Amino acid sequence: xxxxxxxxxxxxxxxxxxxxxxxxxxxxxxxxxxxxxxxxxxxxxxxxxxxxxxxxxxxxxxxxxxxxxxxxxxxxxxxxxxxxxxxxxxxxxxxxxxxxxxxxxxxxxxxxxxxxxxxxxxxxxxxxxxxxxxxxxxxxxxxxxxxxxxxxxxxxxxxxxxxxxxxxxxxxxxxxxxxxxxxxxxxxxxxxxxxxxxxxxxxxxxxxxxxxxxxxxxxxxxxxxxxxxxxxxxxxxxxxxxxxxxxxxxxxxxxxxxxxxxxxxxxxxxxxxxxxxxxxxxxxxxxxxxxxxxxxxxxxxxxxxxxxxxxxxxxx
Amino acid sequence: xxxxxxxxxxxxxxxxxxxxxxxxxxxxxxxxxxxxxxxxxxxxxxxxxxxxxxxxxxxxxxxxxxxxxxxxxxxxxxxxxxxxxxxxxxxxxxxxxxxxxxxxxxxxxxxxxxxxxxxxxxxxxxxxxxxxxxxxxxxxxxxxxxxxxxxxxxxxxxxxxxxxxxxxxxxxxxxxxxxxxxxxxxxxxxxxxxxxxxxxxxxxxxxxxxxxxxxxxxxxxxxxxxxxxxxxxxxxxxxxxxxxxxxxxxxx
Numbered sequence: 001x002x003x004x005x006x007x008x009x010x011x012x013x014x015x016x017x018x019x020x021x022x023x024x025x026x027x028x029x030x031x032x033x034x035x036x037x038x039x040x041x042x043x044x045x046x047x048x049x050x051x052x053x054x055x056x057x058x059x060x061x062x063x064x065x066x067x068x069x070x071x072x073x074x075x076x077x078x079x080x081x082x083x084x085x086x087x088x089x090x091x092x093x094x095x096x097x098x099x100x101x102x103x104x105x106x107x108x109x110x111x112x113x114x115x116x117x118x119x120x121x122x123x124x125x126x127x128x129x130x131x132x133x134x135x136x137x138x139x140x141x142x143x144x145x146x147x148x149x150x151x152x153x154x155x156x157x158x159x160x161x162x163x164x165x166x167x168x169x170x171x172x173x174x175x176x177x178x179x180x181x182x183x184x185x186x187x188x189x190x191x192x193x194x195x196x197x198x199x200x201x202x203x204x205x206x207x208x209x210x211x212x213x214x215x216x217x218x219x220x221x222x223x224x225x226x227x228x229x230x231x232x233x234x235x236x237x238x239x240x241x242x243x244x245x246x247x248x249x250x251x252x253x254x255x256x257x258x259x260x261x262x263x264x265x266x267x268x269x270x271x272x273x274x275x276x277x278x279x280x281x282x283x284x285x286x287x288x289x290x291x292x293x294x295x296x297x298x299x300x301x302x303x304x305x306x307x308x309x310x311x312x313x314x315x316x
Numbered sequence: 317x318x319x320x321x322x323x324x325x326x327x328x329x330x331x332x333x334x335x336x337x338x339x340x341x342x343x344x345x346x347x348x349x350x351x352x353x354x355x356x357x358x359x360x361x362x363x364x365x366x367x368x369x370x371x372x373x374x375x376x377x378x379x380x381x382x383x384x385x386x387x388x389x390x391x392x393x394x395x396x397x398x399x400x401x402x403x404x405x406x407x408x409x410x411x412x413x414x415x416x417x418x419x420x421x422x423x424x425x426x427x428x429x430x431x432x433x434x435x436x437x438x439x440x441x442x443x444x445x446x447x448x449x450x451x452x453x454x455x456x457x458x459x460x461x462x463x464x465x466x467x468x469x470x471x472x473x474x475x476x477x478x479x480x481x482x483x484x485x486x487x488x489x490x491x492x493x494x495x496x497x498x499x500x501x502x503x504x505x506x507x508x509x510x511x512x513x514x515x516x517x518x519x520x521x522x523x524x525x526x527x528x529x530x531x532x533x534x535x536x537x538x539x540x541x542x543x544x545x546x547x548x549x550x551x552x553x554x555x556x557x558x559x560x561x562x563x564x565x566x567x568x
Contacts, residue, residue: 010476064473064482070449089441091475095457098410098445107409107530110440126539128333133539134340140530147442179454179484187478199567223568235495241460241474247439248494256565258558273542277565279558285547292542295561299550308555312568315559 001083002030003117004143006073007047008092009037016195017088019050019155021148025086026051026158028117032082034058036069036092039165048162050155055162061170063181066095068170074103076168077143084121084144097147108145109136113152121146129266130273150195151251151274187240194245197226198255200275202245204230204268206261206282206301210238215305216260222312228252230268246271261301264289281305317370317486320421321361321394321430322447323354325378325385326437333437340533341406342437344378350385351437355499357430358392360462360492362500364428367464371395373424377405377416380517390510391502398424402519409529410438414446419523421451427486428469433458433493448489456484457491 003025007018014022014035025031033052035043038059047055056076061068073096077085085100087093089110101108113133114124121144122137138144194200201223203216213233220227228250229243245252246268257275262268264280264287272278273292280293283300290296297304325348327333334343361372374389374397386397400416408416421429429451434441448455460479461472469488472479502510520526548557562568 098442296547
């Protein structure tokens with residue numbers, strides 16, 4: 001049973017979350033990539049190396065391509081009858097997965113952290129802040145649609161190549177496809193990224209003010225760490241959304257995660273509890289974050305962080 | 317302009333949640349609260365209505381219970397509510413929910429249908445897109461800023477690296493992030509008025525939607541727990557302990 005993986009083009013070709021899912025699909029057998037965006041030879045090589053034997057390349061389309069991509073994907077799915085279509089849970093893929101489910105009248109399961117595909121398809125999700133694992137099986141006909149949380153699988157090069165590419169121009173999606181992107185702003189282009197940094201240092205409400213986020217940055221710099229945030233301080237407007245770690249933000253798995261003034265709400269824990277090591281600094285000894293921390297410092301971030309930054313800088 | 321805002325009553329997140337051992341459904345007490353993230357959608361809806369001399373109607377599916385959450389939403393200044401409460405919908409998945417909301421939206425008529433990005437209890441995060449597809453309209457998802465631009469809607473849509481400014485004709489589905497606006501607090505007058513606002517209740521049959529989730533829970537098990545480690549009181553040397561830890565982890 002062929003497993004399809006939807007992959008959107010980024011500035012650097014196929015995105016890492018899609019490659020993670022493609023690697024997983026390839027481990028089950030024949031994997032097919034549906035690539036949204038003009039596929040260069042380099043992009044095809046990357047898809048092949050991660051296990052795609054066939055690539056359907058969806059090309060053209062408007063600024064917000066989800067509606068048109070859905071129409072194209074629905075036609076391809078109808079023609080080829082894949083057993084499952086997996087999506088990485090990124091913005092555009094989430095839009096396409098939701099639209100496709102409605103268009104072909106099949107359920108989609110979101111927030112998957114594991115997928116088992118044999119004759120059927122069983123999906124594992126986490127509930128209650130990751131304290132319980134729920135396994136859900138599809139009961140109806142395929143294709144089974146699954147949205148996978150980033151970092152659930154590792155992207156692995158298997159050394160394969162793509163043997164077949166079919167270019168599939170996106171159809172006109174009419175009114176549903178009519179929005180236009182009139183401007184694009186990049187908020188976090190420089191420096192270590194949350195998705196790949198070895199060390200992440202995050203701040204929460206315990207920082208007390210937007211200005212105090214500079215304490216996080218002052219420690220991040222000598223460490224070469226990426227900087228993150230809880231939903232509470234993103235909602236408060238202290239830092240941009242691109243920094244949010246948690247259920248509604250990014251899922252991260254660095255070598256070391258340093259949580260500063262973070263209480264440890266379920267919403268946040270889901271996004272970082274699988275970090276290899278966790279350090280927490282919080283003045284409340286009862287803060288839930290300490291229950292997942294390998295090292296907990298009960299103290300005031302306003303005292304600990306400046307000293308930590310100073311010590312790290314003096315080592316360089 | 318006719319604005320519909322989808323909201324959800326959820327079990328109070330401050331209380332412990334559980335799954336029913338027989339049905340694996342989330343246990344929902346009668347006194348559910350308004351999903352906090354829905355306050356942003358309500359605020360956006362109210363602001364759009366103020367700019368266009370429009371009207372806001374709430375759409376909500378789920379067990380009505382004591383209506384505490386719906387009253388919270390009405391108290392912010394919404395004119396009326398349409399509730400879809402039917403035991404036949406208890407097993408609803410995201411797609412069934414979207415079918416119900418789309419059918420109700422068609423019945424009410426709309427220029428903009430506002431939702432949150434995802435609910436706090438189920439967080440499937442695909443209902444807005446599904447609803448848009450069923451209605452054949454654009455899905456302006458992950459909006460962090462919203463305003464009218466003549467007859468069009470102008471939004472800032474979150475992307476992995478920042479945001480895009482998107483211009484869209486109406487009608488459209490709009491999903492807004494928490495933090496998109498500063499939700500207003502209900503006034504005393506608003507709270508009093510919420511008690512007498514019109515509330516229509518519909519069933520699945522009224523909307524010709526049936527529930528077939530196409531999935532079944534096969535197991536629920538505790539996740540492997542992470543062990544808590546060493547916790548030390550900072551007496552001025554906590555930072556040195558962190559440096560030692562980072563050295564042991566070979567990241568400095």
